Amino acid sequence: MSPVDLRATAGPFQGSIVALPTPFMDGGLDVRSVSRLVEFHARFGSDALLLGGTVGEGWSLSLDESAQLVARAAEIAADQSRFAMSVLFGVVEIDSRRAARMAEQAALAGADGIVIGAPPLVRADARALARHIDEILERLPEGLPVMLHNEPNRTGTDIPPEVIIELAAELPSLRAHCEGVGFAGRARSLPARLAKAGLATLTSDDRMIGPFGRAGAVGAITTVANLVPGEVRALLASVQRDGPDADQRERALAPLIDMARLVPGAPTIKAALAAMEAIGPELRPPLAELSAADRAKVVGALEIGRLLLPSQPA
Numbered sequence: 001m002s003p004v005d006l007r008a009t010a011g012p013f014q015g016s017i018v019a020l021p022t023p024f025m026d027g028g029l030d031v032r033s034v035s036r037l038v039e040f041h042a043r044f045g046s047d048a049l050l051l052g053g054t055v056g057e058g059w060s061l062s063l064d065e066s067a068q069l070v071a072r073a074a075e076i077a078a079d080q081s082r083f084a085m086s087v088l089f090g091v092v093e094i095d096s097r098r099a100a101r102m103a104e105q106a107a108l109a110g111a112d113g114i115v116i117g118a119p120p121l122v123r124a125d126a127r128a129l130a131r132h133i134d135e136i137l138e139r140l141p142e143g144l145p146v147m148l149h150n151e152p153n154r155t156g157t158d159i160p161p162e163v164i165i166e167l168a169a170e171l172p173s174l175r176a177h178c179e180g181v182g183f184a185g186r187a188r189s190l191p192a193r194l195a196k197a198g199l200a201t202l203t204s205d206d207r208m209i210g211p212f213g214r215a216g217a218v219g220a221i222t223t224v225a226n227l228v229p230g231e232v233r234a235l236l237a238s239v240q241r242d243g244p245d246a247d248q249r250e251r252a253l254a255p256l257i258d259m260a261r262l263v264p265g266a267p268t269i270k271a272a273l274a275a276m277e278a279i280g281p282e283l284r285p286p287l288a289e290l291s292a293a294d295r296a297k298v299v300g301a302l303e304i305g306r307l308l309l310p311s312q313p314a
Helices: 003-012 031-043 063-080 096-109 127-139 159-170 184-196 204-214 229-240 246-260 267-273 292-304
Strands: 015-019 049-050 087-093 112-117 146-150 173-178 200-203 219-222
Touching: 003 173, 003 200, 015 229, 049 063, 049 096, 063 087, 063 096, 087 096, 087 127, 096 112, 096 127, 112 127, 127 146, 127 159, 127 229, 146 159, 146 200, 159 184, 173 184, 184 200, 184 204, 200 204, 204 219, 204 229, 204 246, 219 229, 229 246, 246 267, 246 292, 267 292
Parallel strands: 015 049, 015 219, 049 087, 087 112, 112 146, 146 173, 173 200, 200 219
Antiparallel strands: none
């Protein structure tokens, strides 16, 4: 399938998809901060926002909270975007029945697509994964696009390419696959292999935007774009057209990418956004705020990236 055809198939699953942290205040959703984050990404032209999921602490959200979060983001995105910035929701539940209800609530609240990973902890094989996805799809509006996300570090299940291809053949609503494994060999081979099955490929490892993009991936679920959305969009565009500045852009983003991986998931990116006074640092248990030493590393990386002015001596 040609790159143009793949992009048409991918629907909302392409370009720079920002894995948005969920702002909390006093234990509940901080809706005003949600609005500010969505407005920020609309202004800088992010292609989509991924709510819930790992970075968004989706495992901690109630059904009502997930619906409220999606509805608010979709409303702001529609009002603020100069173009159609998509709102996606990532399902990270263990119980397939709860996962289906979460996905249904997000869809009814206005999500443009659902991202589904393997259920964590249970180490699902191909049949169990298919059953998990079927349970979710039964509750979704017909035709709502779905993307599969392989996150073996989180779920304990590494979904092999042959299983992805088998699922694509059985599920018409499966439009794309996002690969979280940061191996160069997989980056070189997976996009072309899935393209033959009519499936678009993305990466969710910021370090692998270049290798996957050069091999034909159509976008990335990105954490570092929370900080520098314009730079990530420019990198994706340069890599996909084989631009001469792609390597330079990768090197420029490397310190921020390394910083964002300090503690996986929400803690580091929330600490960075809190240092930039974009949102508060509140996390839900069992997550804990960064240590003072790690917060200093975050601030140092932001200063190097010129996102914070260096502290002045007293």
